[in-house]
Amino acid sequence: MSQMDPDAVSKAFVEHYYSTFDTNRVGLAGLYQEASMLTFEGQKIQGVQSIVAKLTSLPFQQCKHHISTVDCQPSGPASGMLVFVSGNLQLAGEEHALKFSQMFHLMPTPQGSFYVFNDIFRLNYA
Amino acid sequence: MSQMDPDAVSKAFVEHYYSTFDTNRVGLAGLYQEASMLTFEGQKIQGVQSIVAKLTSLPFQQCKHHISTVDCQPSGPASGMLVFVSGNLQLAGEEHALKFSQMFHLMPTPQGSFYVFNDIFRLNYA
Numbered sequence: 001m002s003q004m005d006p007d008a009v010s011k012a013f014v015e016h017y018y019s020t021f022d023t024n025r026v027g028l029a030g031l032y033q034e035a036s037m038l039t040f041e042g043q044k045i046q047g048v049q050s051i052v053a054k055l056t057s058l059p060f061q062q063c064k065h066h067i068s069t070v071d072c073q074p075s076g077p078a079s080g081m082l083v084f085v086s087g088n089l090q091l092a093g094e095e096h097a098l099k100f101s102q103m104f105h106l107m108p109t110p111q112g113s114f115y116v117f118n119d120i121f122r123l124n125y126a
Numbered sequence: 127m128s129q130m131d132p133d134a135v136s137k138a139f140v141e142h143y144y145s146t147f148d149t150n151r152v153g154l155a156g157l158y159q160e161a162s163m164l165t166f167e168g169q170k171i172q173g174v175q176s177i178v179a180k181l182t183s184l185p186f187q188q189c190k191h192h193i194s195t196v197d198c199q200p201s202g203p204a205s206g207m208l209v210f211v212s213g214n215l216q217l218a219g220e221e222h223a224l225k226f227s228q229m230f231h232l233m234p235t236p237q238g239s240f241y242v243f244n245d246i247f248r249l250n251y252a
Contacts, residue, residue, distance in 0.1 A: 037199045039197045039210075068251075069168065071168065071246045071248070073163045073165060073170075073231075073244045074163075075201060075206075075231055075243075076231075076233070082208075082229070082246070084229055084246040086227060086248050099225075099250055101210075101248070101250065103208070103210055103229045105201060105202075107202070118199045120197045120229075122197070122210065122212050122227070124227065124250045
């Protein structure tokens with residue numbers, strides 16, 4: 001990860017994350033680890049199993065994320081990366097899309113990839 | 127910081143940050159350091175002097191932030207803290223408030239306080 005352009009890495013991550021979310025939500029398990037944290041609309045969840053259980057139990061089946069902005073910054077000397085996303089979430093059968101903001105803290109793995117250490121999601125109500 | 131409740135610390139930080147922004151913007155200098163990064167509506171800025179120059183040159187004088195949500199998570203073993211904020215920004219003379227999302231990565235100082243290492247700000251356009 002450290003050898004790649006951070007903006008390119010974060011954009012690739014964001015595309016991978018939301019396309020997995022929209023097509024095969026259980027596949028998100030590969031992006032979290034036991035120490036991973038998710039705060040979803042204020043609810044705190046920890047660990048890959050609990051996080052995937054939460055994401056797969058959300059009260060909608062079909063959805064489509066549309067990304068508006070992606071910002072990234074290195075998070076410090078441990079070579080993590082912060083990714084900040086804004087966009088819209090379209091649920092099947094709903095007329096209006098929901099606006100959301102989400103941040104990820106990506107940490108490198110020994111294999112040269114990365115995983116989601118921190119994840120905070122909020123809907124932006126009008 | 128490590129001895130305090132993270133939710134209490136993040137809430138206190140958020141109140142301090144936005145009240146300083148709304149009443150004495152140049153006073154935000156005390157919260158950043160040379161390594162600090164700000165991404166403001168996609169524009170990347172580094173260092174306390176450049177960050178404060180940006181914040182004090184925004185094209186409005188009077189403003190008032192209203193906070194809707196504050197979420198926080200520890201960012202890793204270095205005992206930093208991620209703070210994720212959503213809210214509204216009311217500018218003087220404008221009828222409608224602007225929705226925004228912002229994230230801060232707070233890092234501890236040797237004096238037991240903390241400073242803003244990462245700061246990403248986005249308006250959430252309707």
